[in-house]
Amino acid sequence: MSEQLPEIELEESGSKGRYVLRGPDGAEAELTFTRVGDKQLIIDHTGVPDAFRGQGAGLRLVSRAVEDARTSGRKIIPLCPFAAAQFRRHPEWADVLKQ
Known part of the structure; x- marks a missing residue:
């Protein structure tokens, strides 16, 4: 990873939301989710454009969702x-996985 990825931003509206990484060229990597009540979160989609490929952007987005779910x-x-x-791939996340 040659460049530092930008900070992940959280955008929420009603029961929907997304985590976003914005590149300097306007590219956005995102993870979208839907909250189900107060105790569950559905990860609907993860999208990583070519500008972010090979930099671990998708993993960072999922990791952030896991951290926030724990909190x-x-x-x-x-x-x-x-x-x-x-x-x-990450059995250490089992504590936040809905079984």
Whole structure:
């Protein structure tokens, strides 16, 4: 990773939200989610444009969702195939995975 990735921003509106990494060229990597009540979060989609590929942007977005879920006491349902694959690769996240 040659460049430092920007900070992840959280945008929320109602029960929907997204974590976003914005590049200097306007490119956005995002993870979208839907809150289900106070205790669950569904990861709907993770999108990483070519400008961010190979920099770990997708993993950073999922990791941030995991950190926030731990802090808020939520469980995650990873419907997004990328997020589901990351949960399989990171058994240490089992505490926030909705079984």
